[in-house]
Amino acid sequence: MPDRTILLDDRALGRTLARMATEIVERARGTDDLVLVGVQRRGVELADRLKRLIDQAEGGDVAVGKLDITLYRDDLQTIGPRPVVGETRLPDLEGTTVVIVDDVLYTGRTVRAALDECADFGRPRRILLCVLIDRGGRELPIQADIVGTTATAAPGDRVDVLVSELDGRDAVELVRQSGPAEAAR
Amino acid sequence: MTAALGKDLVGLEELSAEQLQLILDTAEPFKEVSERQIKKVPALRGKTIVNLFFEASTRTRISFEFAEKRLSADTVNVASSGSSVSKGETLVDTARNLEAMRIDMVVIRHGASGAAQFLGRRIRSNVINAGDGKHEHPTQGLLDMLTLRDKFGRIRGLKVAICGDILHSRVARSNIWGLLKLGAEVAVCGPASLLPRNVSELGVTVLPRIEDAIQWADALNVLRLQLERMQGGFLPSLREYNRVFGVTTERLARAPKDLVILHPGPMNRGVEIDSDVADGPHSVILPQVTNGVAVRMAVLYLLAGGKPDLAVRAGRGEER
Numbered sequence: 001m002p003d004r005t006i007l008l009d010d011r012a013l014g015r016t017l018a019r020m021a022t023e024i025v026e027r028a029r030g031t032d033d034l035v036l037v038g039v040q041r042r043g044v045e046l047a048d049r050l051k052r053l054i055d056q057a058e059g060g061d062v063a064v065g066k067l068d069i070t071l072y073r074d075d076l077q078t079i080g081p082r083p084v085v086g087e088t089r090l091p092d093l094e095g096t097t098v099v100i101v102d103d104v105l106y107t108g109r110t111v112r113a114a115l116d117e118c119a120d121f122g123r124p125r126r127i128l129l130c131v132l133i134d135r136g137g138r139e140l141p142i143q144a145d146i147v148g149t150t151a152t153a154a155p156g157d158r159v160d161v162l163v164s165e166l167d168g169r170d171a172v173e174l175v176r177q178s179g180p181a182e183a184a185r
Numbered sequence: 186m187t188a189a190l191g192k193d194l195v196g197l198e199e200l201s202a203e204q205l206q207l208i209l210d211t212a213e214p215f216k217e218v219s220e221r222q223i224k225k226v227p228a229l230r231g232k233t234i235v236n237l238f239f240e241a242s243t244r245t246r247i248s249f250e251f252a253e254k255r256l257s258a259d260t261v262n263v264a265s266s267g268s269s270v271s272k273g274e275t276l277v278d279t280a281r282n283l284e285a286m287r288i289d290m291v292v293i294r295h296g297a298s299g300a301a302q303f304l305g306r307r308i309r310s311n312v313i314n315a316g317d318g319k320h321e322h323p324t325q326g327l328l329d330m331l332t333l334r335d336k337f338g339r340i341r342g343l344k345v346a347i348c349g350d351i352l353h354s355r356v357a358r359s360n361i362w363g364l365l366k367l368g369a370e371v372a373v374c375g376p377a378s379l380l381p382r383n384v385s386e387l388g389v390t391v392l393p394r395i396e397d398a399i400q401w402a403d404a405l406n407v408l409r410l411q412l413e414r415m416q417g418g419f420l421p422s423l424r425e426y427n428r429v430f431g432v433t434t435e436r437l438a439r440a441p442k443d444l445v446i447l448h449p450g451p452m453n454r455g456v457e458i459d460s461d462v463a464d465g466p467h468s469v470i471l472p473q474v475t476n477g478v479a480v481r482m483a484v485l486y487l488l489a490g491g492k493p494d495l496a497v498r499a500g501r502g503e504e505r
Contacts, residue, residue, distance in 0.1 A: 068214060071226035071256075071486075082189075082487050085214040092222075120223040 003176045007133065007151055007159075010170040016148040017046070020130060021053035023146045024099055027128055031060045033096045035124075039114055040068040040086035042103035045163040046132060050101060065090040067100075072113035094122035099146075103161035105131040108142035133172055135159050190487045193305035193312040196321035197363040205367055209331050211483035212476070218255055219478055229256035229489055234290040235283050238315070239265040239276075242294055244450055244474065245315050245325070249292050252481035258290075276300060280308050290489065293317070298355075311488045316355055324484060325449050326359025328477040330367065332469050333404055335476070336445050341368035346398035347389075348432065349408035349457050350379045352419075356449045360406060361387050374398040375408075375430065378419045395430045399437060404445040407432050407458045423456050434461045443467050450474070 008016060028034050031054060038047030044066045051064045068086035076082075100114050111129060118124060130146040135153040151174055153159055158175040162168075188203035197205065218226055234253050238246055246262070253260045268279075280291060290311040293301050298318030305312035316322040334340050345364055351357045351373045364371050365388050372390040373380060374397070385391055392398045398405065410426065420426050427433075437444060446458075446468045454460045463470060 071218075071228040076228055077231070082211070082490050085211060085486075087214055088217055116227070120221060120225070122222070 002158075005174045005176070006171060007174055008149060008172040010164075013132075013148075013170045013172060016132070017049055018053055020132075020146050020148055021050050021057065024050065024128070024130060025054060025058060027145060028097045028099065028126075031058050031062050033125070034099065035063045035065060035091060035093060035096045036099050036101055037065045037067050037090065037114070037118065039100060039102040039110060040066060040070075040088075041166070042161050042163055043101045045165045046103060046161075047101040050130075063091055063096075067114055067117055069110055069113035069117055072117050074109060074113070088117070090118070090121045092122050093118055093124045096122075096124050098124040098127045099130050100127060101130050103132050104159050105129075105134045105142075105144050105147075106137050106159075108138045108140035111142050112140055132161055133159055189490070190484075192488070193301070193314075194323055194484055194488060195302045195305060195312070195314050195317075197323045197326050197359045197366070198321065200363075200366070202366045202368075205327070205330070205363055208327055208480065208483050208487065209334060211487060212327075212331055212479040215479040215482040215486070216476070218482065219251075219475070224255050225257055226255065227257045228486055229253070229258035232256075232258040232289040232489055233287065234258045234260050234292065234485070235288050236260060236262045236315075237279070237283075237291055237293045237295075238263070239293070239295045239300075240316065242315070244477070245294065245322075248474070248477040249313075249315060249324075249481050251478050252485055255478070256482055256485055258485070261288075276304060277307050280304055280310075284308050284310055290485070313484060313488065318355065319353055319358075320355055321359045321362075322355040322449075323359050323363075324477065324481050325356045326363040327484070328473055328480040329356075329360055329406060329447055329449070330363050331476045331480055332447060332473045333369075333445070335472065336469060337403065340364065343369040344372070344401060344403045345369050345406060346372045346374050346392065346402035346404070347406045347408065348374045348395060348398055349430065350410050350419075351375050351384060351408070352379045352381050353411045354408050356406075356408060361389055365389075372398060372401060376420065376426070395432065395436060396439070399432075399440045399444065402444060403442070404447060405432060406447040406449075409449065409451060410453055410457050412453070423453075427456050431455075431457060431459060432462050433459045434465070437462060437467075445469055447473060 036047040036051055038044035047064050051062050054062050066089050068088045070083050070085045128145040131144045132148040134144055134147050134150045156177045160173045162171045164170050188207045236249055250260055288310055292313045292315050294315040295317050298320035300317045301312055301314035314323055337343055347357050347360055361371050372392045374392040448470045452458055452463055
């Protein structure tokens with residue numbers, strides 16, 4: 001059996017998002033021309049929640065978009081039968097401050113694809129990266145500007161971000177594959 | 186397990202309901218790509234596609250070409266006139282020569298039924314049928330289904346009447362097979378001389394009068410009268426055809442509900458369809474054309490896959 005460790009429970013996740021919302025407004029120096037762009041799948045829900053938190057605090061109506069990076073993946077030629085493509089809905093990004101919101105930052109390849117895709121929707125003044133969890137293991141020179149929490153995960157491990165909209169509950173869990181000792185049992 | 190397509194798209198007859206669904210669902214996000222300022226995604230970067238058209242085509246060829254270019258593929262168009270085909274080169278020789286130049290996909294339109302399958306079995310590249318004789322025109326069937334699904338929100342249970350020249354129509358065949366697999370009811374309507382013998386064996390109802398089709402259906406797919414294939418005295422005259430089978434405003438006014446009108450184009454206005462109907466509020470003829478690009482992008486994207494053993498990883502969409 002794989003071994004699950006809870007990194008954030010629902011209350012910790014709520015607190016983390018509240019802090020991230022504050023940090024976004026600080027880093028973007030207000031909410032003018034701010035666009036939150038959620039990366040499919042879980043990033044979309046996280047961007048919506050951050051929007052609500054920012055709207056409550058600042059009394060505005062921050063723009064949100066969603067982005068599916070499948071068609072921009074750098075491994076499309078090798079992964080075989082095609083991954084399902086999700087919806088992309090982005091406003092014109094010309095002159096905006098874009099905050100790319102994703103659940104897990106791992107190799108950085110998703111972010112590379114998201115940056116390329118954003119460039120096809122105009123020239124943002126600035127792009128920030130906001131992730132709920134940074135698990136290390138980068139394969140590209142990419143860092144997040146706003147990080148919910150960090151974890152050190154081995155390449156075989158999985159980090160599951162669960163959101164109540166899709167999964168029925170909020171949590172961030174580290175799933176370690178069973179080691180040799182456990183497999184022997 | 187997600188459904189995947191094989192190497193080629195020859196027809197809808199060979200596809201399962203899940204595969205049809207996969208193509209239609211995949212077409213959805215591609216609609217948005219054509220609405221962007223920069224109408225291009227890098228999904229097929231580095232792929233070379235040859236559009237091999239042995240029959241005249243404007244809409245289908247341009248639609249495929251837009252789909253290919255919007256996916257960043259490199260494309261070459263080969264028409265039969267002005268190529269070695271007019272010097273008598275065989276289909277397989279033409280294709281093998283193209284393959285020797287390292288191509289990845291062939292989109293073929295050909296006058297002979299079965300040409301796409303024939304080619305697909307003989308070359309390594311993916312082959313997409315863009316119409317073969319009287320056999321199938323699968324991407325047209327798919328775009329008709331996508332348009333119906335947009336309009337009604339579903340295909341299951343829809344009543345679709347295909348009207349006109351069923352005998353010569355590859356569009357009719359692709360529609361019949363596709364729609365039946367996704368749970369629609371299908372009827373065909375046209376003069377007896379333009380219905381294939383034993384057409385009801387395909388699982389469709391035959392409605393002899395256009396008035397019956399209008400009473401029965403939720404949507405009419407009005408086919409083009411294929412004047413170029415009509416040397417055999419199938420019809421007394423075009424005026425006669427319009428009088429008996431034309432889809433006119435007057436006839437539609439007697440329908441119990443508003444019918445959605447499809448036509449694969451090019452239209453013979455005043456023959457199978459009146460201008461008022463073609464340009465009317467219930468016509469989805471131009472949305473069909475828009476959807477054509479999205480459907481073809483979906484097919485190209487799905488067929489251009491790599492190694493199947495890595496499918497599971499891709500299907501999971503795992504974090505990266």
